[in-house]
Amino acid sequence: xxxxxxxxxxxxxxxxxxxxxxxxxxxxxxxxxxxxxxxxxxxxxxxxxxxxxxxxxxxxxxxxxxxxxxxxxxxxxxxxxxxxxxxxxxxxxxxxxxxxxxxxxxxxxxxxxxxxxxxxxxxxxxxxxxxxxxxxxxxxxxxxxxxxxxxxxxxxxxxxxxxxxxxxxxxxxxxxxxxxxxxxxxxxxxxxxxxxxxxxxxxxxxxxxxxxxxxxxxxxxxxxxxxxxxxxxxxxxxxxxxxxxxxxxxxxxxxxxxxxxxxxxxxxxxxxxxxxxxxxxxxxxxxxxxxx
Amino acid sequence: xxxxxxxxxxxxxxxxxxxxxxxxxxxxxxxxxxxxxxxxxxxxxxxxxxxxxxxxxxxxxxxxxxxxxxxxxxxxxxxxxxxxxxxxxxxxxxxxxxxxxxxxxxxxxxxxxxxxxxxxxxxxxxxxxxxxxxxxxxxxxxxxxxxxxxxxxxxxxxxxxxxxxxxxxxxxxxxxxxxxxxxxxxxxxxxxxxxxxxxxxxxxxxxxxxxxxxxxxxxxxxxxxxxxxxxxxxxx
Numbered sequence: 001x002x003x004x005x006x007x008x009x010x011x012x013x014x015x016x017x018x019x020x021x022x023x024x025x026x027x028x029x030x031x032x033x034x035x036x037x038x039x040x041x042x043x044x045x046x047x048x049x050x051x052x053x054x055x056x057x058x059x060x061x062x063x064x065x066x067x068x069x070x071x072x073x074x075x076x077x078x079x080x081x082x083x084x085x086x087x088x089x090x091x092x093x094x095x096x097x098x099x100x101x102x103x104x105x106x107x108x109x110x111x112x113x114x115x116x117x118x119x120x121x122x123x124x125x126x127x128x129x130x131x132x133x134x135x136x137x138x139x140x141x142x143x144x145x146x147x148x149x150x151x152x153x154x155x156x157x158x159x160x161x162x163x164x165x166x167x168x169x170x171x172x173x174x175x176x177x178x179x180x181x182x183x184x185x186x187x188x189x190x191x192x193x194x195x196x197x198x199x200x201x202x203x204x205x206x207x208x209x210x211x212x213x214x215x216x217x218x219x220x221x222x223x224x225x226x227x228x229x230x231x232x233x234x235x236x237x238x239x240x241x242x243x244x245x246x247x248x249x250x251x252x253x254x255x256x257x258x259x260x261x262x263x264x265x266x267x268x269x270x271x272x273x274x275x276x277x278x279x280x281x282x283x284x285x286x287x288x289x290x291x292x
Numbered sequence: 293x294x295x296x297x298x299x300x301x302x303x304x305x306x307x308x309x310x311x312x313x314x315x316x317x318x319x320x321x322x323x324x325x326x327x328x329x330x331x332x333x334x335x336x337x338x339x340x341x342x343x344x345x346x347x348x349x350x351x352x353x354x355x356x357x358x359x360x361x362x363x364x365x366x367x368x369x370x371x372x373x374x375x376x377x378x379x380x381x382x383x384x385x386x387x388x389x390x391x392x393x394x395x396x397x398x399x400x401x402x403x404x405x406x407x408x409x410x411x412x413x414x415x416x417x418x419x420x421x422x423x424x425x426x427x428x429x430x431x432x433x434x435x436x437x438x439x440x441x442x443x444x445x446x447x448x449x450x451x452x453x454x455x456x457x458x459x460x461x462x463x464x465x466x467x468x469x470x471x472x473x474x475x476x477x478x479x480x481x482x483x484x485x486x487x488x489x490x491x492x493x494x495x496x497x498x499x500x501x502x503x504x505x506x507x508x509x510x511x512x513x514x515x516x517x518x519x520x521x522x523x524x525x526x527x528x
Contacts, residue, residue, distance in 0.1 A: 166396070173382050173393050179344055180380040182364040183373075184441070185397010 017251020042221025048204025078200025236287020379438030383427030394444025
């Protein structure tokens with residue numbers, strides 16, 4: 001097998017993996033802070049895709065402006081969903097279960113709303129930038145380089161927020177001990193709302209970047225959701241670094257695997273990889289082993 | 293007017309009453325102890341005062357303002373710093389970040405650098421390990437950090453839940469001397485302790501809590517002279 005092809009697949013794997021990482025870091029943020037699973041995460045992805053499609057492909061806005069609109073709009077929608085639905089469940093008994101059912105409900109509503117508004121067809125979105133770069137012997141579409149740059153910046157910004165801002169401090173405090181956080185002045189309800197919005201916005205950003213490659217349709221959120229859970233479990237539930245490492249690793253393993261089999265096998269490869277990893281480390285690559 | 297006044301406060305876990313008509317007061321600048329056996333409701337009392345559990349009846353007044361309906365996260369800015377049992381630090385945060393959290397919800401956030409220097413003067417050991425994660429500290433260091441975090445809020449009232457729990461006697465001495473230090477700077481202290489010896493030594497007044505109710509209150513001298521208290525709680 002030519003080396004250039006393998007290298008090209010590795011680069012593609014990293015690009016796809018960074019999308020997984022963006023998507024999964026939203027899931028892990030919610031799990032780490034609110035201790036709940038968000039089954040509507042795929043639909044925030046889908047909404048992000050449609051908003052970019054509408055603003056860019058239909059209305060003809062600048063693609064980066066369309067992306068910005070999608071991220072901000074989905075951030076607000078995410079906060080609304082938290083305030084209107086999740087917020088009322090978190091303080092009640094069996095919230096671990098009710099939040100799963102509620103987010104599944106939100107997911108179904110959003111999917112069907114999209115189906116009603118935009119129909120079942122795939123809508124294609126043009127590349128943000130045309131052309132192909134040749135680096136060494138490898139050909140990479142500029143769109144993929146753009147994805148690389150945008151997702152790396154987004155991850156860096158998110159990391160900076162978590163590590164160095166006052167809000168990041170409050171978020172991490174809430175994640176580690178919500179009662180102690182309350183005693184020291186953190187309004188955890190607000191933290192939950194903003195965290196949920198932030199998580200949804202990350203999904204929307206991933207969708208905006210991927211839309212030109214995969215096209216948009218009402219059910220486009222399903223596959224990333226499954227992969228997102230794989231990544232989150234792979235990296236260690238609640239670990240931000242784990243989601244990044246797990247995402248990129250999964251992307252690379254998948255695209256290298258596809259080289260030796262075919263694209264239909266990519267899910268098989270992803271899940272086999274997951275099974276192998278959690279067989280050896282049930283708490284994930286960067287998760288902390290829980291002892292009770 | 294006392295700094296803190298609790299009037300016939302009751303609290304429940306589900307249908308089980310955990311606190312029965314508890315009344316208690318802390319004057320400005322005073323150290324008050326609450327002693328009592330395990331399960332008497334001492335921790336519940338503190339958690340109810342700071343809003344982690346809602347009082348079902350009674351009133352809690354701080355500087356003559358009722359705080360019984362106040363959300364937990366607003367009390368720190370009023371000047372009540374609660375150091376929960378075991379410290380309840382943020383284990384994946386550094387010492388520095390834990391201390392910053394102490395100032396998070398208060399006007400002292402803008403003075404966080406000078407406040408941190410004050411805390412380090414009290415606990416030099418924390419400064420040596422400023423970048424270390426709280427989860428990796430020893431029991432004594434954790435208690436120091438938990439106390440330091442509370443001081444970062446520049447509180448008027450410090451609520452301490454079992455600060456001596458699981459600590460070596462020498463470290464307990466250190467913690468006690470720091471509590472007295474802090475108190476001399478004008479901070480009132482409500483000290484909840486199973487270690488009655490320590491609690492009665494530090495405080496001027498005390499309350500005895502049994503089965504969720506106050507069964508005795510008065511100057512610590514009275515407690516030390518009380519035969520039943522001596523037998524049950526001081527082991528003499």
